[in-house]
Amino acid sequence: MSLKTRISAYTLAVAVVWSPGAFAQQMKAEVLHWWTSAGESAAVKVFADQFTKAGGTWVDNAIAGGANARTAGINRMVGGNPPTMMQFNTGKQFDELVSNDLLRDMESQAKAGKWRELMPKPIVDATVRNGKFYAVPVNIHGQNWLFYNTKVFADAGLEPPKTFPELIQSGEKLKAKGIIPIALGGQPNWEHNLFRAVLVGHGGADLFRKVYGSRDQAAAKSPKMKETVELFGKMRALVDPGSPGRNWNDATALVITNKAAMHFNGDWAKGEFLAAGQTPGKEYGCTLVGEGGGKLVIGGDVFVFPATKDKAMLATQDKLAEILLDPATQIAFNNKKGSIPVRMDVDVSSMDVCAQKSHAVLSDPANQVEAMELLSTPNFSGAMQDAVTQFWNNPNMSADAFIEKITAAMRDAS
């Protein structure tokens, strides 16, 4: 073989290898997420359908369990073979991916789409790092809703409580009537969720931010904190003995079947009521408990786009970002997901009463409280969870001992 033929053979080979990349007009997006329950997968299908309609191919990579999915995705990014787009919860979960330059910044899209004006500030703050958007928020979940059984309250001649001291009074009356006052999924994270609902409702948004955000030890030792902790402690008596270890959806079911009166949970619990054929505002209601009408603790989900130099992948990511925030897609997605649109400018009148209430509460920025995931590192949240679950499950532990544990966690957790 002469040198010339050898070279041309080489060029040909290279051309053959490169041509699919060079001529690919087909957008192919591999999306990694952990939306595997029935309602969640229906929701993610909204995005998939829109993307397919736009001419792309959606490769769905759903991994059950948030922690598993995140581990898989992070390992792939570190290993240099990232998915096109990956889900995270709004907050600090992807901090280190940003600081290690593994994510693409979406600032130009954000400027063009005026994201900063359209989305609530806590969500914007949780997504922006060093002045740039590093993720696309897709929804807002309220975490501290009180779901109550309207029939149980009507039968007992009681009104749904507006503050926590009121809640404890009504709870004791309900208990005397043989009803479980509070249905709780007795697993550490749900006990912790209940604590946060009490903290933001009774202690206020400011105290909540000081505890989870700035880890202010003086605030943790304040009289208001002690009062809050004591109220939380009294709620131990309002839970049935079968609570420890119970799954959250089994707790929701107690309210659905008229066995329990109240249930604190995020708006994802609506899916359970819906599956049981119940309508918000009819069989069950949703309200926020706390002084001054109650604040809504908000978090949600975002999609991040791993950094890449591949032009086709960049174009695909642009298209995906556009689809995620399209107003009609937002409504359709959030109706299925149980959350509310991340854009405050969309018309929510077609959504259910609880979603409308959410939207209305959030239109006043003073009511927007960032969720723990937005304020605190997973490690500190975990240490707080350990403290809360110990206090909750040990009726002999005093409020002071609990506060001591909290301040220790503030000092030690990285």
Added chain:
Amino acid sequence: MSTVSISTPAVTAPNSHGRRLFRKRLPAAMALLPTALVVLVVYIGCMVWTVRLSFTSSTLLPKLDWVGMTQYTRLFANDRFVTSAENIVIFGILFIAGCLILGFLLAVFIDQNVRAEGIFRTVFLYPYAMSFVVTGVAWQWFLNPGLGLQKVVRDLGFESFTFDWIVSQDMAIYTIVIAGLWHGSGLTMAILLAGLRGVDEDLWKAAKVDGIPTWRVYTSIVLPLLRPMVVTATVLLATGVVKLYDLVVAMTMGGPGIATEVPAKFVMDHLFERNNIALGTAAATIMLICVVSILAPWVYARYVRPQGRHA
């Protein structure tokens, strides 16, 4: 573990001997190479990496700085880790001892030439065929005071019957032991039964002639003969203790409170949920040290010392 000895060919010429031996052993060495590499890189390598990370301040991603013993100080100041360590000791002792005793009794029972032995054997071994997750969920329902045993007995009319260990801080760890026993004693039975079947009939006859009571034969003659089986069963059960994780997650999620937390769960939570690789690896290192310090005297006694005596 067995040693494969390759017979050396008769020595003819000292010159070609070395080469021939090398040629003869080369395929064996080649065949072992992948395994050796896997052991070196995957097992030993990961172990060293884990220990190294426990001296860093790594959070979500590994970071190779040096913070000395900080993570270990934190670890032993952590209520949850201390509870986990206590729990694994309670579980380990009760689980291994319980499985051996129950397994031995079941094996003896089956060895009495009972009718339909096959059915009993299957029934006793059946739990072992189930994963810890299924075991955990089943026992969770069975022990739940509002759904399981307590409710059934109360519905039968015994209103004051209470069996709520699984929701009690002090007793919950014992429910994990119960579920573990249910799961593990069948396997122990199978191993010990195989041993019992291997006991020479003549020994029994001789004992009968001497008029030794049956229980005495079991404790003084059969049990010592079963020693290798007991060791095997103990080693298998001990690995189950160290990796205890899925049973707890399925059954109690570590609750109520932190009453049933175990070290493996502590490691998993800190590595994968709490973005605290350093603390997680520190706990893993402590687990490794414990296992090694229990295993080392045994390995020494079994493999190192006898050889030393022969030489």
